[in-house]
Amino acid sequence: MLSEPSCEALQHLLGERDAEIMALRSQLTVSQLAVTSPYLGDLPNFVAQMQGLFVGVITTTLQGHLTWANSRFQVRCGHRLPKLLGRPLNNLLGGPPLDDATQALIATGLTGYEAFQFDLPDPCPAYANGWLRVRMQPAVCVGGARVGQV
Missing domain, CATH: 1.20.5 (Single alpha-helices involved in coiled-coils or other helix-helix interfaces)
Structure with missing residues (x-):
């Protein structure tokens, strides 16, 4: 007791x-x-629908290293998430190096914390000689703190 x-x-x-x-x-x-809007409904539902709009959805750190990729992106690029994690945007798919202008565009977008876009050679055999347009948008949490890019 x-x-x-x-x-x-x-x-x-x-x-x-x-x-x-x-x-x-x-x-x-x-x-x-x-994170809920009367126009969007609940966040998980919105995210699920948003992922269907794009070939893939990825998130990165503030420095541009991949932290997550949805299943459509993984299928399209032919790599599972463990192989993609930590890869920098300028070598996301592991192919030949991007040209200097594209690398500068990525660096400027990341350091300036701005929205930007660039093109990557499409790794999918069904789209040989095609390109993937990657659009990156700064992501912030509810308090306004910078958390990375989407």
Whole structure:
């Protein structure tokens, strides 16, 4: 059996935990409202539909290293996500080096944290001699902090 001081200490800790849970629930509610729009519906549904609009969707770090690629992009480029993770935009598909102008465009877009686009040779055999247009958009979290590119 617990002594009185330990029982009181546990009750105090439980009270602090409950207060923290309530604060976190409040923050969650606010963040869910921030990522939900009456025009878009819930965010997962919107993201799923958005991915269908493009050949692929990728995310990168602020420095332009790949952090995620959807399944359509992986199929199109013929690489699974583990092989793509960490690759820089200027060597995303591992082919020949991009020309200097394209590399400069990527560097300027990343350092200036601006939207930009560039073309890559399409690696899919069905689209031989074709190009993939990559459009990158700065991504920010709810508080406005920069998190990378999409």
